[in-house]
Amino acid sequence: MAKxxxxxxxxxxxxxxxxxxxxxxxxxxxxxxxxxxxxxPGLTGNCVRITRDxxxxxxxxxxxxxxxxxxxxxxxxxxxxDRMVFDSLGIMLDCSQSATMTxxxxxxxxxxxxxxxxxxxxxxxxDTYELPDEPYFGYMRGAYSMAEMKEIxxxxxxxxxxxxxxxxxLGHMQQILQWEAYDQIxxxxxxxxxxxxxxxxxxxxxxxxxxxxxxxxxxxIGMDETHDLGRGKFLDRFGYERKFDIFNRHLAQxxxxxxxxxxxxxxxxxxxxRMGNEDSDYYxxxxxxxxxxxAEIPSDVQLVYWxxxxxxxxxxxxxxxxxxxxxxxxxxxxxxxxxxxxxxxxDKTLRAVRPCLEACTESRVREVFFTLWCDDGGYGEFDSxxxxxxxxxxxxxxxxxxxxxxxxxPVIVGGDYAACTAAGAxxxxxxxxxxGATAMLLWDDPMLGKRYLELEKMAPxxxxxxxxxxxxxxxxxxxxxxxxxxxxxNHGYLTARLMELKLAAMGAMFAAYDRNDRxxxxxxKERMIPAVLDVLRDFAASFRSQWLRRNCPFGLxxxxxxxxxxxxxxxxAAQRLDDYLNGRVAAIPExxxxxxxxxxxxxxxxxxxxxxxxSSVIP
Numbered sequence: 001m002a003k004x005x006x007x008x009x010x011x012x013x014x015x016x017x018x019x020x021x022x023x024x025x026x027x028x029x030x031x032x033x034x035x036x037x038x039x040x041p042g043l044t045g046n047c048v049r050i051t052r053d054x055x056x057x058x059x060x061x062x063x064x065x066x067x068x069x070x071x072x073x074x075x076x077x078x079x080x081x082d083r084m085v086f087d088s089l090g091i092m093l094d095c096s097q098s099a100t101m102t103x104x105x106x107x108x109x110x111x112x113x114x115x116x117x118x119x120x121x122x123x124x125x126x127d128t129y130e131l132p133d134e135p136y137f138g139y140m141r142g143a144y145s146m147a148e149m150k151e152i153x154x155x156x157x158x159x160x161x162x163x164x165x166x167x168x169x170l171g172h173m174q175q176i177l178q179w180e181a182y183d184q185i186x187x188x189x190x191x192x193x194x195x196x197x198x199x200x201x202x203x204x205x206x207x208x209x210x211x212x213x214x215x216x217x218x219x220x221i222g223m224d225e226t227h228d229l230g231r232g233k234f235l236d237r238f239g240y241e242r243k244f245d246i247f248n249r250h251l252a253q254x255x256x257x258x259x260x261x262x263x264x265x266x267x268x269x270x271x272x273x274r275m276g277n278e279d280s281d282y283y284x285x286x287x288x289x290x291x292x293x294x295a296e297i298p299s300d301v302q303l304v305y306w307x308x309x310x311x312x313x314x315x316x317x318x319x320x321x322x323x324x325x326x327x328x329x330x331x332x333x334x335x336x337x338x339x340x341x342x343x344x345x346x347d348k349t350l351r352a353v354r355p356c357l358e359a360c361t362e363s364r365v366r367e368v369f370f371t372l373w374c375d376d377g378g379y380g381e382f383d384s385x386x387x388x389x390x391x392x393x394x395x396x397x398x399x400x401x402x403x404x405x406x407x408x409x410p411v412i413v414g415g416d417y418a419a420c421t422a423a424g425a426x427x428x429x430x431x432x433x434x435x436g437a438t439a440m441l442l443w444d445d446p447m448l449g450k451r452y453l454e455l456e457k458m459a460p461x462x463x464x465x466x467x468x469x470x471x472x473x474x475x476x477x478x479x480x481x482x483x484x485x486x487x488x489x490n491h492g493y494l495t496a497r498l499m500e501l502k503l504a505a506m507g508a509m510f511a512a513y514d515r516n517d518r519x520x521x522x523x524x525k526e527r528m529i530p531a532v533l534d535v536l537r538d539f540a541a542s543f544r545s546q547w548l549r550r551n552c553p554f555g556l557x558x559x560x561x562x563x564x565x566x567x568x569x570x571x572x573a574a575q576r577l578d579d580y581l582n583g584r585v586a587a588i589p590e591x592x593x594x595x596x597x598x599x600x601x602x603x604x605x606x607x608x609x610x611x612x613x614x615s616s617v618i619p
Contacts, residue, residue, distance in 0.1 A: 004057070004074060005033030015039060015067055017158045018114070022071065025111055026412070037074060039067060046084035046117070046397075050074055064160035065089075069117030069397065076408045082117075082397040085361055089396050090120025090369035091389060092166055092333065096128050096175075098555030099378030100142030105550040107155055112386060114159035115412040116393035120369060121156060122166040122220055127176045129213075131205045136179045142552035149213035157215065165210035165219045169203050169254050170194075170247075171226035188232035194250040195238065204257050211261035220304065221254055223247070224268030227280055243275045244289075248296040255298050266302035266331060269323060283310070283319070294326055303328045308335030308371065311351045316359035331367040332360050336388035339373035340439055342495050344384035344487075346391075346421040348429075348436075353392050354400065368396065377558055379439065381495075381546055384487035386413045387420045414485035423492035425473055426499065428466055438499065441466075443562065444506075446532075446573045447590040452506055463507050470500035491542045498539045501532045509573070513591040518581060525577040533570050540567070 008016050008030045019037075022028055028037075036056045043049065043062035048070040051058045059070035066084075073080060091113060095101055101109070110121065129144045131137045138144075153163045174190040176182050185202060187193040192202075210219055230246045251267065258265045274280040276287035297303075305323050310316060316332075323330035334356045337345040353370070360368055370392055372385055390413060391405040399405075402417075409417035427436040437455055444451040456463050474496040483489040505528040512520035540563040547556045579585045 002035055003027045003029060003033035004035050004037050004071075005029045005031060006037045006039070007031065011039050012041070014064055014160075018064060018068055018160060019071070021155070021158045022068075022111055022115070025108070026071075026075065026115075028071070035074075037071065039070075041067075046086070046089075046119075047082065048073070048117075048397075049081040051079055063119070065114065065117050065119035068114040068160055069393075072115030072117070072408055072412045075115070075411045078404065078407060080399075080404075082399065084117065084397045085364075086366060086368050086396060088120045088162070088367045088369070089118050089393065090122060090162075090164075090367075091118060091336075092122040092124055092369055092371040094124045094339075094372060094374040094378070095142075095144075096124055096126040097374040097376070097378055098558055099374045099382070099547070099551045100128050100144075100554065101550055102552055103148050103152060106152060109386075110152075110156050110159055110161055112413050113389065113393075114161060116390055116408070117397055118389075118393060119160055120162045120164065120367075122164045122369060123152075124166040124371075124373075126168045126172055129209060131202075131209060134202070134205065136181050137176055139179075140554050141175065142554040146209065146213055149210075153214045153216075162216050162218075163214045164216050165214055166222070167206055167210065167220065168222035169206065170223040170250060171229070172222065172224070186232070187230065187234045188228045191226050191229055191232070193233055194230065194246050195234070200253055200257065203254055207257055207261050207263060211263055217262055217264050219258065219263045219265055221258070221265045221267055223251065223254075224270050224306075226271060227274070229271075243271075244293045247271055247275070248293065251301065252296075252298060255301055264300065264302075266304050268333075269303035269305050269328075269330065272297070272303075272326065273322075283307070283315075289326065297326060297328065299327065301328075303330050304333050305330040306333040306335075306371065307356065308337065308352055311355055313355035313359045313362075316356050317363055320359060320363045320365060330365065331369070332356065332365050333369055333371055334392075335371045335373070336385050336392060338380045338382050338385040338388070339375040341380050341424075341427055341436055342439055342442065343381050343423045343426055343492055344386075344388050344420070345427050345436070346388060346424045348427070349388045349392070353388075354395065357392075357395055376439075377562075378551070378555065379543075379559055379562075381487055381491055383546075383550060384420055384423065384492070386486060387417055390417070415483045415487055415489070416480060419477070419480040419483055419489055420487050423473075423477055423487075423489065423496075426470065426492070426496050428469070441499065441503065442495075443566070446502070446506055446509070446566075446570050447576065447588070448593070449506055449510065452503070452510075453594065463503055467500055467504045467507065470496045470503065474500055488542070488546055491539075491546055494535060494539045494542050498532070498535045501528070501535055505529060505532050509577070510591060513588060521577055522581060525574050525581070529570055529574045529577075533567065536563070536567055536570065539563075 006019055019028055038056055038058045040060040043060050045062045046066050047062040048066040049060040050070050050073045057074040061067035061070055127138045128141050129138055156163045171191045173192055177186045185193050185196055185199040192199050229243050230241055255265055270282040272289055273282050273287050276289045277284045303323055305319060320330055334353050337348040390409050394400055394405050406417040426438055428438045429436055440451040452463060474493055477493040477496055480489040481493050509524045576588050580588050
């Protein structure tokens with residue numbers, strides 16, 4: 001690749017620091033090279049224009065993040081004029097739900113995000129950071145130290161990226177509330193006890209940590225999805241109280257602590273809308289927020305409207321206005337779909353992000369960020385999601401066609417964009433809600449087949465089609481197995497191949513047992529199950545490699561228990577078939593179970609955790 005260079009005495013100190021940072025990974029150097037980058041400040045806002053003349057690339061820019069994007073465009077050989085209407089464009093990276101990214105890998109992410117034009121990054125950390133005198137806080141969870149967060153903050157600031165803490169100060173705290181040491185502040189299994197002094201003493205420690213760790217005075221204090229707020233120890237101690245009042249009183253307390261540290265808080269907005277209807281539905285059209293509740297929402301707390309699902313621009317526009325009706329200017333949180341999936345889902349991301357950004361642009365929303373969650377253990381190949389961040393940034397800067405993202409991805413991320421996004425076709429959808437079926441089928445027990453049978457009941461023949469789908473996808477990805485520059489396409493291939501063989505073996509086993517075809521069952525035992533086990537073991541080894549490449553080791557244990565359990569259950573399936581075929585048992589009840597009646601057509605639950613595939617215990 002051609003080497004780009006700049007003259008350090010002809011750029012601002014902050015731009016020089018950015019370029020030196022990027023030069024650690026990219027073909028950039030100060031003073032000498034093949035193509036000179038000539039920077040021309042003076043544009044207004046988040047705008048960048050890049051032109052070329054022989055061995056020079058001219059980058060006119062308005063902000064530091066726009067200049068960084070200009071470098072990315074130059075590396076990709078593009079000439080263009082880009083303009084982003086938003087003041088901030090960010091990501092939120094989940095570092096709490098088992099998968100906690102290492103500091104070196106996070107730095108690689110930040111460099112690539114800077115080259116795309118992002119200027120903000122939120123780290124979602126429920127308890128994955130160290131607090132003084134709180135030994136269980138982040139215990140065996142890969143908790144970040146103060147020194148590590150200060151290092152990341154300084155690193156990001158060199159790249160023109162504002163680091164913002166994204167924590168929880170009410171719900172989603174089950175990881176610490178499971179410990180007896182926190183019994184005093186436990187309302188329910190995941191919600192902290194409002195009006196308890198010890199609760200606010202802990203929150204003060206949380207806010208003190210992030211006040212020192214990050215230079216930004218902004219902080220996301222969470223408070224979403226507290227469905228059982230006031231329904232546990234709070235109810236026993238204080239009696240029934242309207243959720244709205246408990247929530248607003250707690251928010252006022254936390255805001256007061258924020259003020260002491262000079263922090264400006266934001267919260268997820270969903271609870272105000274959920275508490276306004278009996279179904280606790282964030283997006284219910286007839287939800288009612290009483291006027292007295294609106295009046296108590298602190299004016300200096302920003303509301304973050306999160307919506308990863310809708311594909312209708314009009315819906316986003318409506319909900320943006322509903323936030324403004326609360327006398328608050330919303331921050332928009334969309335999503336790059338990688339959670340509850342095994343690979344980045346480009347199709348769902350396009351269908352949700354495009355109308356969202358169109359509505360935000362037309363409604364003049366000033367701040368947008370894209371979330372990347374790690375639901376149910378963080379089992380996806382999350383580096384693949386960088387393709388989504390590349391495309392989404394291009395859309396935010398006025399592009400959004402696949403061609404430009406395909407040009408930028410290889411040089412600023414690494415690997416083939418088309419192959420990376422194509423691997424997302426391994427997701428099988430179930431309905432229009434956006435949640436898929438592939439991960440549920442991955443964890444599905446081979447003999448119980450709860451997810452398999454449910455989906456087959458809902459759409460007869462769908463599992464046969466799924467086998468063919470995964471077969472074709474594996475064939476397509478086979479040619480890209482050596483593409484491991486960033487996202488590991490060999491892992492994508494192994495995933496598709498495993499799903500193909502697993503579903504084929506399950507279908508053959510169920511069908512053969514139903515018709516008592518002993519020859520077919522012998523074929524399943526001797527050929528199909530060993531083939532599944534071979535690929536499953538390769539997949540487990542590849543999964544370990546992916547995890548340790550980007551995450552701390554904590555959390556891998558959970559995934560290896562799952563994968564080891566899958567291996568054991570396939571070995572058990574072979575043993576059960578052998579017992580049946582050799583007359584040691586008269587029947588295999590596991591293979592005879594079936595979903596009966598029309599109620600099964602409603603489905604048993606479209607977003608169940610991995611443990612729901614077992615027969616009895618749900619923790």
